[in-house]
Amino acid sequence: MRSTLLRDGSHIRDERCDLPIRCGLGDGRGRLAHRGGGSMKVVTASILYDLVECPKRVSLDAFGEASRRDETNAFVRLMWERGTLFEGTTVAALRVPFVDLSNAADTERESLTLQAMTSGAPLIYGGRISMGDLLGHPDLLRKEPEGYVPGDIKCGHGKEAAADGENGKPKLSYAVQLACYVEILERLGRAAGRRAFVLDIEGKDVEYDFVDSPAGRNLWRVYEKAVAAARSILYGGTDPLPAYCGACKLCHWHSFCLEELTAADDLTLIAGLHRRDRDAMRESIPSIAAFAALDPETFVKGKKTAFAGIGADRLRALHARAVLLKRPDPKPYLRKPVRLEVFPLELFFDVEVDPLRDICYVHGILERRDGDCDNERYVAFFARDITPAAERDAFAAALAYFARRPDAAIYHYSKYERSTYRRLQRKYSDVCSRKEVDRLFDPTRATDLYGDVVLKATEWPTRDRSIKSLARYLGFAWRDPQPSGAASVAWYDSRCTHRSEELKQRILDYNADDCRATRIVLDGIRSLAPA
Secondary structure, eight states: OOEEEOOSSEESSTTTTSOEEOOEEESSTTOOOBGGGOOOBOEEHHHHHHHHHOHHHHHHHHHSOGGGSOOOOHHHHHHHHHHHHHHHHHHHTOOSOOEEOTTSOHHHHHHHHHHHHHTTOSEEESOOEEETTEEEOOSEEEEETTEEEEEEEBSSOSEEEOTTSSEEEEOHHHHHHHHHHHHHHHHHTOBSSSEEEEEOTTSOEEEEESSSSHHHHHHHHHHHHHHHHHHHHHTSOOOOOOOOOGGGGGOTTHHHHHHHHHHHTOGGGSTTOOHHHHHHHTTTOOSHHHHHHSOGGGGEETTEESSTTOOHHHHHHHHHHHHHHTSSSOOOEESSOOOOOOOSEEEEEEEEEETTTTEEEEEEEEEEETTOGGGOEEEEEEOSSSSHHHHHHHHHHHHHHHHTOTTOEEEESSTHHHHHHHHHHHHOTTTOOHHHHHHHTOTTTEEEIIIIIIHHHEEOSSSOOOHHHHHHHTTOOOSSSSOOHHHHHHHHHHHHHHOOHHHHHHHHHHHHHHHHHHHHHHHHHHTOOBO
């Protein structure tokens, strides 16, 4: 698999609905593959990856007008380059001999892969396998006594991040790719079993077992459903509806789909209402306007509703958001009282992380004393280069800064800062203990405005509740014309190459504005009236 696409499971800011990105390598960058120059459409592992995130993208990539695509985002291009570089670095570090087919022409690669397996090659890199309408380019095929086990090199974590910062459940997008390889090998009579692996950003060999655990068996069923859905789109004429989600923001069909969604008054433009919810509700509730106009109790049955997967309380909450969006002059409000004490010193905290280099390169803090915004001060701790020593020093300096202000209140937007600091503590245990990190983020001192306040107690007339959406609604404007965490990573990458002080300042200005946006949201929440 040869390129990196940015849309799934390794998130820069997954908790804050900002930048979900895909950090794996894909065969064909989501485009339809064709056999031997022919016209037969096939289901590739990359298509299955895309389908897990957005079935509409599979349809548009296959049949959409190329002229309607957005220009490829610079950050996406960077990730493609990084993905290829990471793959090369990982392969160069392999300690076993392998057959390298990565530079073979596609017309020859499949036969060469079969020849290598027939000869019992211990490891095959850059192979191509197919059977029927299934096609895959596994990065690695590893020989075991029973046959071959496929693997992919992913410049993200091998599994989803758990609440405690450790790796948790398998990633569905990775699983369907790997399962596709496994099925092809099974049908070729070459499989060592329903197992596969990922070599991830941390150098871990993460196993995906599709048999010996309930989770694995469920993943195989997810894969089978994904293949059926892909075939329905590619051969059966099924045209899935678009749906709004955080993954849309870097997709090259973003503008096209948003135009369609807006025109249709689509339910997924309600914050927190997902594709599966819309699909369950759509026959009875075709639009936001229709939802706002009805009585939700019509569909309530005790704690459940007429819609699969949607409980009564959640339906009422989604209905309230629909009503808010359709008001002539919508205003945010409190669903329930919140207590946000005023401290003499308030610190608004935001970090910037490059997920592929696995480095936290900015710790930014905006200081406000006695509620005086005119005299606020921005402080930043910047990793001077991409070495562990530089990351450690910036982390240590930021911790020392917080330690000198033990009575200050800390505000951040999502659990991302806490999970980042826990990860840094594990990397640099000589700097601080886990208890020190936990004390820093103790709820008596630190407030996660997103998870503890915005989600639990407020409603906003916005499509999502990201820091960008809420701060902009409140009138705040970033100084940079293209403000995003993804853009910051791209700037940092360029700065590491060119040592540009101008780029460093651009990064710091963006981070400072993120900190100010957090302050804007805090003050906005404090001004909200109850429903």
